[in-house]
Amino acid sequence: AQKVTQAQTEISVVEKEDVTLDCVYETRDTTYYLFWYKQPPSGELVFLIRRNSFDEQNEISGRYSWNFQKSTSSFNFTITASQVVDSAVYFCALSGSGYALNFGKGTSLLVTP
Amino acid sequence: DTAVSQTPKYLVTQMGNDKSIKCEQNLGHDTMYWYKQDSKKFLKIMFSYNNKELIINETVPNRFSPKSPDKAHLNLHINSLELGDSAVYFCASSLLGGLAGGLSDEQFFGPGTRLTVL
Numbered sequence: 001a002q003k004v005t006q007a008q009t010e011i012s013v014v015e016k017e018d019v020t021l022d023c024v025y026e027t028r029d030t031t032y033y034l035f036w037y038k039q040p041p042s043g044e045l046v047f048l049i050r051r052n053s054f055d056e057q058n059e060i061s062g063r064y065s066w067n068f069q070k071s072t073s074s075f076n077f078t079i080t081a082s083q084v085v086d087s088a089v090y091f092c093a094l095s096g097s098g099y100a101l102n103f104g105k106g107t108s109l110l111v112t113p
Numbered sequence: 114d115t116a117v118s119q120t121p122k123y124l125v126t127q128m129g130n131d132k133s134i135k136c137e138q139n140l141g142h143d144t145m146y147w148y149k150q151d152s153k154k155f156l157k158i159m160f161s162y163n164n165k166e167l168i169i170n171e172t173v174p175n176r177f178s179p180k181s182p183d184k185a186h187l188n189l190h191i192n193s194l195e196l197g198d199s200a201v202y203f204c205a206s207s208l209l210g211g212l213a214g215g216l217s218d219e220q221f222f223g224p225g226t227r228l229t230v231l
Contacts, residue, residue: 100158
């Protein structure tokens with residue numbers, strides 16, 4: 001069985017602070033993929049990143065960075081110098097041998113001016 | 114051009130009614146999905162179709178019936194609507210689906226349909 005845990009339900013930060021969203025996963029598959037999606041208040045789901053289980057390199061995209069550690073089954077997401085527009089619900093998801101994405105329960109991030 | 118579109122965006126209806134939500138993708142993808150997002154924002158897979166064939170059918174009441182007339186469309190029909198069906202329903206598509214060739218590709222989501230059952 002696959003499981004994704006996002007222990008942080010809600011996080012509130014002040015603009016320009018750095019914030020890390022945690023994601024811990026469980027799977028028996030040896031090949032799997034991890035994803036992060038953003039859901040802004042407008043409701044759409046926006047793809048942020050995909051990472052396969054064989055690539056543990058960290059990734060940076062602008063103010064966003066991701067840290068994948070197989071040893072701790074974690075795929076954490078850091079926003080540097082947060083902005084109000086980063087306010088959203090962020091979902092971590094896992095796909096393995098099946099077709100569907102297994103989502104975590106999401107972390108609601110509020111960035112205040 | 115919208116990649117994955119859903120109609121309607123909002124749907125308000127009475128208990129016991131039958132309703133449909135339509136989904137179309139113009140990405141040439143082989144696999145389409147329906148997800149349900151409940152009031153607590155939890156997203157869960159309902160169905161998946163690959164080349165018009167049902168691949169995933171999670172433990173969803175049989176009042177929900179997906180229909181895929183062609184690769185580009187996956188509609189969701191719901192019979193005898195109940196209060197608990199109120200949710201946001203997302204359609205998604207992906208190029209291959211599953212781990213074809215060792216690749217699990219990105220899923221593109223539609224804008225969602227907010228269903229409210231009164």
